[in-house]
Amino acid sequence: xxxxxxxxxxxxxxxxxxxxxxxxxxxxxxxxxxxxxxxxxxxxxxxxxxxxxxxxxxxxxxxxxxxxxxxxxxxxxxxxxxxxxxxxxxxxxxxxxxxxxxxxxxxxxxxxxxxxxxxxxxxxxxxxxxxxxxxxxxxxxxxxxxxxxxxxxxxxxxxxxxxxxxxxxxxxxxxxxxxxxxxxxxxxxxxxxxxxxxxxxxxxxxxxxxxxxxxxxxxxxxxxxxxxxxxxxxxxxxxxxxxxxxxxxxxxxxxxxxxxxxxxxxxxxxxxxxxxxxxxxxxxxxx
Amino acid sequence: xxxxxxxxxxxxxxxxxxxxxxxxxxxxxxxxxxxxxxxxxxxxxxxxxxxxxxxxxxxxxxxxxxxxxxxxxxxxxxxxxxxxxxxxxxxxxxxxxxxxxxxxxxxxxxxxxxxxxxxxxxxxxxxxxxxxxxxxxxxxxxxxxxxxxxxxxxxxxxxxxxxxxxxxxxxxxxxxxxxxxxxxxxxxxxxxxxxxxxxxxxxxxxxxxxxxxxxxxxxxxxxxxxxxxxxxxxxxxxxxxxxxxxxxxxxxxxxxxxxxxxxxxxxxxxxxxxxxxxxxxxxxxxxxxxxxxxxxxxxxxxxxxxxxxxxxxxxxxxxxxxxxxxxxxxxxxxxxxxxxxxxxxxxxxxxxxxxxxxxxx
Numbered sequence: 001x002x003x004x005x006x007x008x009x010x011x012x013x014x015x016x017x018x019x020x021x022x023x024x025x026x027x028x029x030x031x032x033x034x035x036x037x038x039x040x041x042x043x044x045x046x047x048x049x050x051x052x053x054x055x056x057x058x059x060x061x062x063x064x065x066x067x068x069x070x071x072x073x074x075x076x077x078x079x080x081x082x083x084x085x086x087x088x089x090x091x092x093x094x095x096x097x098x099x100x101x102x103x104x105x106x107x108x109x110x111x112x113x114x115x116x117x118x119x120x121x122x123x124x125x126x127x128x129x130x131x132x133x134x135x136x137x138x139x140x141x142x143x144x145x146x147x148x149x150x151x152x153x154x155x156x157x158x159x160x161x162x163x164x165x166x167x168x169x170x171x172x173x174x175x176x177x178x179x180x181x182x183x184x185x186x187x188x189x190x191x192x193x194x195x196x197x198x199x200x201x202x203x204x205x206x207x208x209x210x211x212x213x214x215x216x217x218x219x220x221x222x223x224x225x226x227x228x229x230x231x232x233x234x235x236x237x238x239x240x241x242x243x244x245x246x247x248x249x250x251x252x253x254x255x256x257x258x259x260x261x262x263x264x265x266x267x268x269x270x271x272x273x274x275x276x277x278x279x280x281x282x283x284x285x286x287x
Numbered sequence: 288x289x290x291x292x293x294x295x296x297x298x299x300x301x302x303x304x305x306x307x308x309x310x311x312x313x314x315x316x317x318x319x320x321x322x323x324x325x326x327x328x329x330x331x332x333x334x335x336x337x338x339x340x341x342x343x344x345x346x347x348x349x350x351x352x353x354x355x356x357x358x359x360x361x362x363x364x365x366x367x368x369x370x371x372x373x374x375x376x377x378x379x380x381x382x383x384x385x386x387x388x389x390x391x392x393x394x395x396x397x398x399x400x401x402x403x404x405x406x407x408x409x410x411x412x413x414x415x416x417x418x419x420x421x422x423x424x425x426x427x428x429x430x431x432x433x434x435x436x437x438x439x440x441x442x443x444x445x446x447x448x449x450x451x452x453x454x455x456x457x458x459x460x461x462x463x464x465x466x467x468x469x470x471x472x473x474x475x476x477x478x479x480x481x482x483x484x485x486x487x488x489x490x491x492x493x494x495x496x497x498x499x500x501x502x503x504x505x506x507x508x509x510x511x512x513x514x515x516x517x518x519x520x521x522x523x524x525x526x527x528x529x530x531x532x533x534x535x536x537x538x539x540x541x542x543x544x545x546x547x548x549x550x551x552x553x554x555x556x557x558x559x560x561x562x563x564x565x566x567x568x569x570x571x572x573x574x575x576x577x578x579x580x581x582x583x584x585x586x587x588x589x590x591x592x593x594x595x596x597x598x599x600x601x602x603x604x605x606x607x608x609x610x611x612x613x614x615x616x617x618x619x620x621x622x623x624x625x626x627x628x629x630x631x632x633x634x635x636x637x638x639x640x641x642x643x644x645x646x647x648x
Contacts, residue, residue: 190395
């Protein structure tokens with residue numbers, strides 16, 4: 001094949017290059033810039049190489065936050081994905097209840113993150129919150145402000161309440177797209193309810209589930225507003241996830257260098273996890 | 288294997304049907320013999336899928352019964368009916384291998400694994416799937432997938448009937464004949480009752496021993512391909528079957544002949560006898576195959592104007608006019624046809640008389 005030299009093509013690509021440059025590359029480069037320098041004041045900058053990265057990667061508080069973060073995301077996925085599939089399976093497929101269920105499902109997703117945090121913060125208080133008071137009435141000692149476990153459960157519950165709907169709606173869309181003939185064939189083949197789920201519904205849901213898992217993983221891995229509103233990362237450091245840690249570092253202590261290095265590591269972790277997951281799923285379907 | 292008896296059966300999708308217009312399937316009473324190959328033929332929306340779903344158990348008819356070998360299965364679920372069905376597009380279990388697909392109905396019924404293996408191998412041999420047994424079913428071609436769907440039905444040795452719902456729709460043309468031949472072969476080998484739904488007359492006529500022609504929820508005729516061709520019971524059957532369809536000319540009966548625009552066309556005795564008692568508009572029906580064109584007048588021939596001649600390779604279709612009426616005539620390839628005027632003769636034995644769309648005699 002003869003290659004045609006046509007430099008006009010560059011001109012046509014230019015708008016995209018500019019857009020991506022300003023929206024992604026330049027901000028990211030700023031962070032890279034911070035991460036390799038120690039900036040004492042606008043006039044005094046010292047190039048420090050990989051020192052911040054080294055420090056960040058050996059920071060014990062960061063290891064703890066990362067551990068909590070992984071545990072949290074794993075818990076979110078372990079609850080929301082099966083729950084979302086289960087609810088989607090229970091939703092009606094025709095009639096007026098379809099729209100009713102859809103609207104009810106979509107409602108939590110319309111609420112901003114910090115409002116969700118505030119709602120649950122008040123809801124969980126034993127003195128003025130319905131949930132907290134009810135638990136106290138049942139004799140359960142629940143206090144998210146002092147018990148790390150309670151704080152954890154509350155943050156987890158918030159996310160489940162807020163985002164399970166997303167999984168439900170994705171799965172529901174996947175389920176209604178399955179042609180009726182599959183169910184008829186399964187019925188003729190004498191398949192049990194479980195077999196129908198295992199061999200028809202679950203395989204057909206694979207693509208939407210990949211999207212659901214990726215979205216919920218990335219979102220939960222970057223969770224910030226809810227624990228911030230609830231306890232500000234406490235009690236102690238119990239709900240200090242990576243974003244909290246980063247904010248404390250960058251804005252609380254104004255350690256821009258380590259914070260920038262940490263941001264990059266954070267970004268790479270999300271990217272790495274998503275890539276690993278996506279590749280694993282793709283390979284699974286090929287073999 | 289079973290004889291299927293549809294006893295006084297009708298179906299309406301409305302809870303309280305008011306009149307015939309509310310019925311998706313008008314009352315019918317049919318016995319489909321054990322081991323027969325039946326085709327349900329008709330245009331989209333004629334009720335053939337409704338009928339199929341009633342037989343497979345997905346629908347319960349509003350009235351009447353479905354009997355398999357005198358056993359009433361009207362209210363039995365699909366699972367309990369021992370039928371197999373092949374759908375319009377291939378239904379396979381994507382995550383399973385071909386072997387597991389074929390074994391699925393047996394495993395669901397709790398067969399021991401060694402019996403499953405023996406039976407699946409047997410069916411795979413019959414369907415020529417032996418080479419791909421270990422492959423994932425999802426990666427195969429459409430016709431192989433349809434074969435697997437069929438195989439899932441056949442692995443059960445107690446299967447009463449196999450239902451096909453337009454199974455060749457998504458198959459490439461060059462593979463259609465192959466799959467159809469396989470179906471025929473299986474039918475001859477196993478002597479199963481087959482019900483084949485299609486809107487393609489060629490498929491129906493080549494596949495089935497008996498064809499059920501349907502229109503707007505009504506069974507117009509149940510007969511062999513030959514009967515449908517030679518004596519369509521309804522003008523719709525005449526139009527729908529054959530290419531081109533049957534010619535129909537409004538007429539009245541005078542003595543031993545039909546009068547069409549004052550021209551006499553001789554009729555058979557049975558048609559004449561029935562015509563005496565018939566009510567409604569009469570029309571005369573004759574297939575293009577049972578007409579012939581001549582250059583010079585013959586005994587009983589009628590003068591016609593020739594409008595056009597289409598050469599279709601191994602035969603020609605002449606469009607002629609008898610008075611006001613357009614008629615199609617099938618002419619042998621080697622017969623020259625005059626361009627303007629010709630003489631038309633009718634084959635008396637295959638000239639039918641219809642009253643209000645129904646065949647007389």
